[in-house]
Amino acid sequence: MTIEFDAAVFTSPGAPLTIEKVSLPSTPPPGDVLVRLEATGLCHSDLHVLVGEWEVPSPMILGHEGSGIVESVGDGVTTLAVGDHVVLSWTPSCRRCRYCITGRPVLCDMVSRHSANHLSFDGRSRITRGDGGDVLSFAGLGTFGQYAMVPESAAIPIRADAPFETSALIGCAVTTGxxxxxxxxxxxxxxxxxxxxxxxxxxxxxxxxxxxxxxxxxxxxxxxxxxxxxxxxxxxxxxxxxxxxxxxxxxxxxxxxxxxxxxxxxxxxxxxxxxxxxxxxxxxxxxxxxxxxxxxxxxxxxxxxxxxxxxxxxNYGSSNPAADFPLLVEHYLHDRLDLDSLVTRVIDLADINAGFEEMKRGIGIRSVIRY
Ligand SMILES: NC(=O)c1ccc[n+]([C@@H]2O[C@H](COP(=O)([O-])OP(=O)(O)OC[C@H]3O[C@@H](n4cnc5c(N)ncnc54)[C@H](O)[C@@H]3O)[C@@H](O)[C@H]2O)c1
Ligand SMILES: [Zn+2]
Ligand SMILES: [Zn+2]
Known part of the structure; x- marks a missing residue:
């Protein structure tokens, strides 16, 4: 069984993202979770790729600042259940390497080996295109598509009463800054x-x-x-x-x-x-x-x-996403952090290229796609 969905795919520097149908298996492999994205922000790191300032392989679904709901979990997943609200982390952690066990998970060995190369923790991609070819997912997430299959540690559970638009921004800009x-x-x-x-x-x-x-x-x-x-x-x-x-x-x-x-x-x-x-x-x-x-x-x-x-x-605000994402949500819900004013536009996936044009011209703070 596969799930088919629309995603904004990067094919070459300078070209607009193309909205195309892609698919992934509906059952996660062991250790992975399938997340249905609810919201995702447009970050300047995606723009670096779009304009060719960062060279990456293609085709690739960009986007790395997202929030959503766990749709299904693979064997061996213990920290998440179907229906959990999550913010995605582009530095999942293996919980075993010397960086993870000494409290610096953003430097995790597995991240530098795989996520930084836009792959899952087993070194493969999860998503395919209509022609059957593999599609990479930016930082192992690829949030400019409505579904993402990620390692358990890349989906951080948060309070269910936090709105998705603002929680998405915790996935990059808030945590980083x-x-x-x-x-x-x-x-x-x-x-x-x-x-x-x-x-x-x-x-x-x-x-x-x-x-x-x-x-x-x-x-x-x-x-x-x-x-x-x-x-x-x-x-x-x-x-x-x-x-x-x-x-x-x-x-x-x-x-x-x-x-x-x-x-x-x-x-x-x-x-x-x-x-x-x-x-x-x-x-x-x-x-x-x-x-x-x-x-x-x-x-x-x-x-x-x-x-x-x-x-x-x-890198990623020297954070520990598993601990810091729920903490940042609390600071927001108790008015110690303003995330509402960060969201200057809520847009559809179809308007993503216009959103990046505005970023280039320095208009607004964050455009957020609501699925
Ligand atoms: N270290 C990390 O982990 C991490 C994570 C996310 C993003 N980033 C990087 O952070 C940077 C900022 O990302 P963003 O999403 O906030 O970008 P942005 O486009 O939202 O903001 C950039 C800001 O810089 C200002 N600016 C541009 N040129 C300037 C100049 N010469 N002098 C003063 N101000 C100038 C712009 O007016 C704008 O307000 C990017 O390089 C992005 O890749 C780093
Ligand atoms: Zn970012
Ligand atoms: Zn590690």
């Missing part, structure tokens, strides 16, 4: 925090810094609309860096000291260097944005040692 501030940078109440880039990830870094009580949160972007949003999410100061020298603005705002934490949430070498360049002594720059393939940065290592600066990468 909040986690970059809370887990990677370990922002403290005494810190002055800078966030460069106020899209889906950056606005969540801002509200992550607010959640832990940072004394000042400075937001930088080239769009006044995004900077207005930044204030809604907790920025105390905003800088339009299109018309200003960022380093001068930060010097002015901090009496020449610089910031304790700078989070880059765009994915450009020049803004990563800028984040590092405005640190106060002892400060930490977090690279959450992801650059196009092959880009490099340049920093001064003497200053790094002399001033004890840190430059640190952040």
């Amino acid at each position: 909040v986690g970059a501030a809370v887990n990677t940078a370990r922002v403290r109440p005494s810190d002055i925090v800078l966030v460069i880039g106020c899209g889906g990830v950056g606005l969540n870094a801002i509200q992550g810094a607010r959640l832990v009580g940072a004394r000042r949160i400075i937001a930088a972007d080239i769009s006044d609309e995004k900077l207005e949003q930044a204030r809604v999410f907790g920025a105390t100061d905003v800088i339009n860096s299109a018309g200003a020298n960022l380093a001068d603005s930060i010097a002015r705002l901090t009496d020449g000291r610089g910031v304790d934490v700078a989070i880059e949430a765009i994915g450009l070498p020049q803004t990563i260097e800028a984040a590092y360049g405005v640190l106060a002594r002892g400060g930490t720059a977090v690279v959450a944005g992801q650059v196009a393939d092959g880009m490099k940065i340049s920093i001064d290592p003497f200053v790094m040692s002399d001033q004890e600066l840190s430059l640190i990468g952040s």
Whole structure:
């Protein structure tokens, strides 16, 4: 028995996604669960693929920020039951490798071997096209189709009273941004925090810094609309860096000291260097944005040692999805995180290419597909 459904398939860089019929088996193999997606957000990481900044094999169903309902479970699945509401994680965990057992599941061996190559944990794909050929699923999820067959640990159960549109965003932007501030940078109440880039990830870094009580949160972007949003999410100061020298603005705002934490949430070498360049002594720059393939940065290592600066990468907000997704849902339901304002448009799968066009032009925060 197979399930047939519509999915947005990536075939080549620069070409629009094509909506086509694909299928997968209705019975999950051992260890897998079949999830019926309810909602999925459009993330800039999908756009990196679409425009060819990241080279990936094709055909592939993109999308990695999704929520849904467990439709069926394979043999050996113990943590999920049919009907559970879940948020999908693009870093499932094998629960056995040295990263998983030491509390860093986003670095799991199986993820780097398989999910990062857009495959299931057995190194295969689950979905086929009309012509019978295999279709890959982005990060092993492929949420731009209504069904996904994923390892048990990729479907994180959450409270059933959380709305799907906002929960979907916990699958990427919220966890990545909040986690970059809370887990990677370990922002403290005494810190002055800078966030460069106020899209889906950056606005969540801002509200992550607010959640832990940072004394000042400075937001930088080239769009006044995004900077207005930044204030809604907790920025105390905003800088339009299109018309200003960022380093001068930060010097002015901090009496020449610089910031304790700078989070880059765009994915450009020049803004990563800028984040590092405005640190106060002892400060930490977090690279959450992801650059196009092959880009490099340049920093001064003497200053790094002399001033004890840190430059640190952040993958999925250094999170532990199994623990953090339900926690982020709680913060949302108790009004400590604003996920409602992140959803600027609810669209149909058929409108996905228009959604990415808007992202390219910097319009809105997140478009969310509701199935
Ligand atoms: N580290 C991770 O685990 C992880 C997870 C998800 C996404 N990402 C990456 O994070 C980045 C941001 O994703 P997003 O979905 O928030 O993107 P987005 O398109 O929603 O937001 C990008 C923001 O950057 C701003 N911007 C663009 N150029 C700028 C410049 N030169 N100076 C200042 N601001 C500028 C835009 O106006 C926009 O507000 C992407 O590179 C994405 O791939 C990383
Ligand atoms: Zn993403
Ligand atoms: Zn592991």
